[in-house]
Amino acid sequence: xxxxxxxxxFKLRRSKLxxxxxxxxxxxxxxxxxxxxxxxxxPAWTMLETGASYAWAYFLLPMTATVIxxxxxxxxxxxNTWSYMLTLPQRKWQVFLVKAxxxxxxxxxxSALVVGAxxxxxxxHGLLRPDYAFFGMVPWKHMGKEMFEIWLASxxxxxxxxGVAMRFGGLILPLLTGIGGVFLAILVGTLNQLKFLxxxxxxxxxxxxxxxxxxLSSEAGLGTQTLLIGGLGGGALFIVIAVWxxxxxxx
Amino acid sequence: MNFSIETSGLSKRYGSVxxxxxxxxxxxxxxxxxxxxxNGSGKTTTLRMLLGLIRPNRGRVRVNGADLGSNRYAALGKxxxxxxxxxxxPTLTGRQTLxxxxxxxxxxxxxxxxxxxxxxxxxxxxxxxxxxxxxxxQRLAIGRALLxxxxxxxxxxxxxxxxxxxIAEVRELIKSLPERTGTTVLLSSHLLSEVEQMADTCALINxxxxxxxxxxxxxxxxxxxxxxAEVDDPARAAEVFTNSGLEPNIRGSFVEARCDWxxxxxxxxxxxxxxxxxxxxxxxxxxxxxENVFLELTKPGxxx
Numbered sequence: 001x002x003x004x005x006x007x008x009x010f011k012l013r014r015s016k017l018x019x020x021x022x023x024x025x026x027x028x029x030x031x032x033x034x035x036x037x038x039x040x041x042x043p044a045w046t047m048l049e050t051g052a053s054y055a056w057a058y059f060l061l062p063m064t065a066t067v068i069x070x071x072x073x074x075x076x077x078x079x080n081t082w083s084y085m086l087t088l089p090q091r092k093w094q095v096f097l098v099k100a101x102x103x104x105x106x107x108x109x110x111s112a113l114v115v116g117a118x119x120x121x122x123x124x125h126g127l128l129r130p131d132y133a134f135f136g137m138v139p140w141k142h143m144g145k146e147m148f149e150i151w152l153a154s155x156x157x158x159x160x161x162x163g164v165a166m167r168f169g170g171l172i173l174p175l176l177t178g179i180g181g182v183f184l185a186i187l188v189g190t191l192n193q194l195k196f197l198x199x200x201x202x203x204x205x206x207x208x209x210x211x212x213x214x215x216l217s218s219e220a221g222l223g224t225q226t227l228l229i230g231g232l233g234g235g236a237l238f239i240v241i242a243v244w245x246x247x248x249x250x251x
Numbered sequence: 252m253n254f255s256i257e258t259s260g261l262s263k264r265y266g267s268v269x270x271x272x273x274x275x276x277x278x279x280x281x282x283x284x285x286x287x288x289x290n291g292s293g294k295t296t297t298l299r300m301l302l303g304l305i306r307p308n309r310g311r312v313r314v315n316g317a318d319l320g321s322n323r324y325a326a327l328g329k330x331x332x333x334x335x336x337x338x339x340x341p342t343l344t345g346r347q348t349l350x351x352x353x354x355x356x357x358x359x360x361x362x363x364x365x366x367x368x369x370x371x372x373x374x375x376x377x378x379x380x381x382x383x384x385x386x387x388x389q390r391l392a393i394g395r396a397l398l399x400x401x402x403x404x405x406x407x408x409x410x411x412x413x414x415x416x417x418i419a420e421v422r423e424l425i426k427s428l429p430e431r432t433g434t435t436v437l438l439s440s441h442l443l444s445e446v447e448q449m450a451d452t453c454a455l456i457n458x459x460x461x462x463x464x465x466x467x468x469x470x471x472x473x474x475x476x477x478x479x480a481e482v483d484d485p486a487r488a489a490e491v492f493t494n495s496g497l498e499p500n501i502r503g504s505f506v507e508a509r510c511d512w513x514x515x516x517x518x519x520x521x522x523x524x525x526x527x528x529x530x531x532x533x534x535x536x537x538x539x540x541x542e543n544v545f546l547e548l549t550k551p552g553x554x555x
Contacts, residue, residue, distance in 0.1 A: 006354050011351070075340070087302040087303065087327060
């Protein structure tokens with residue numbers, strides 16, 4: 001299995017996946033820096049942390065997972081290299097499991113970069129406009145923990161995106177799944193804000209695309225439930241997908 | 252005799268279509284084995300089942316003495332393969348492609364240079380494979396399949412899309428493998444001429460069924476030779492053929508019939524034609540062409 005990891009790294013090192021991985025951190029860094037140009041008082045670090053976490057959990061993480069897993073699928077589908085990978089003297093489920101683990105690791109790295117890019121934007125802002133620099137302690141630890149939990153909660157949605165991207169050769173279905181999921185999550189999230197109108201949407205809190213955002217909620221017990229469903233459920237789904245794909249006919 | 256591949260009752264069905272129907276294939280060790288059949292005959296499906304890409308509905312596959320279903324690692328451990336097209340990662344160079352494969356199968360990098368030289372790609376080893384010609388890509392894929400000194404090489408239409416010089420190069424490489432490396436080669440093709448020039452043994456498949464399996468010479472012999480005569484009166488000559496026990500066909504001024512007679516028998520027929528006052532300007536026993544055998548066996552309503 002270790003050899004499969006090395007081979008995946010070999011392929012990814014020479015793909016555009018790394019450039020894509022930098023897109024979200026660079027985007028957040030730029031947006032924050034531009035936005036902070038207009039502040040007229042010293043902001044708190046929590047403001048930056050909240051902004052980054054919400055943007056990441058609600059929208060950027062699901063979209064990044066969609067694009068990263070789709071790209072990983074295309075690495076094999078475009079040159080038709082499944083017929084090569086799956087005739088190696090390796091267990092087929094291991095081929096898929098290794099890819100799944102690589103996808104999770106890439107998402108973890110991007111999460112870490114998002115933390116770095118967000119706080120980095122605050123730091124650069126402080127250098128450019130010292131009078132309006134952020135006050136308080138830099139929330140490295142808190143934001144790191146929050147991003148880690150968001151990442152764990154996203155296993156289920158990453159597993160779904162991974163399964164679709166590995167199963168279907170085209171880009172359309174993985175992208176539609178991802179965009180559709182994000183759209184629904186935002187819709188449900190918005191309706192949740194309108195509870196006072198009597199629209200009860202709590203039942204949908206556990207749809208996979210909302211799980212990462214649940215980790216930002218202060219609702220008692222929601223975080224634990226989310227980690228169980230998103231993290232453990234996602235881990236289990238990854239294994240099911242690896243076995244399912246390994247039993248499929250590769251025509 | 253030992254076999255590199257043995258299948259029993261191998262079958263694959265897609266809905267009501269039997270893509271492969273109860274194939275018992277035996278590929279002798281150390282042979283170049285041609286797997287022949289027209290497009291859509293079930294060749295690639297069979298190869299995919301031999302490599303574990305497709306699960307058969309029925310039947311068993313043994314590769315290099317190991318059961319593919321229960322011991323995939325042992326079965327495919329010493330197999331190199333190309334299925335349908337050279338599947339290469341376009342962003343990797345030739346050398347990186349082989350190095351990655353060496354890592355995957357647990358071989359040292361030393362062998363990589365040896366293989367690059369063997370397939371004549373040392374000069375282009377640092378170029379990305381997306382910049383290679385089809386022939387170069389095919390050679391690189393064959394090189395990759397050869398890495399790790401496999402006991403069995405499975406090649407699906409290995410000369411597809413190659414130019415004449417590319418075909419000649421690949422052909423020579425494949426022909427030389429059993430002697431140079433002891434590798435058994437199973438190559439599929441719909442081109443008889445290809446198989447004829449490389450293989451010593453073959454199997455013929457059509458509509459999912461195995462029609463023949465054995466030495467190429469045996470396949471040719473199964474068709475029998477043709478006796479052809481050019482005459483001034485084909486109708487009367489055909490009568491003489493028929494009276495001699497042959498089943499003639501008339502094509503213009505030619506009369507031909509399948510014939511496995513010896514020299515004496517043929518001389519007697521010639522004498523009979525001359526005695527009947529027929530002017531014979533051409534008389535030849537034509538050895539069977541594999542092409543004819545193939546067409547005969549795979550024609551609609553034929554055995555296939």
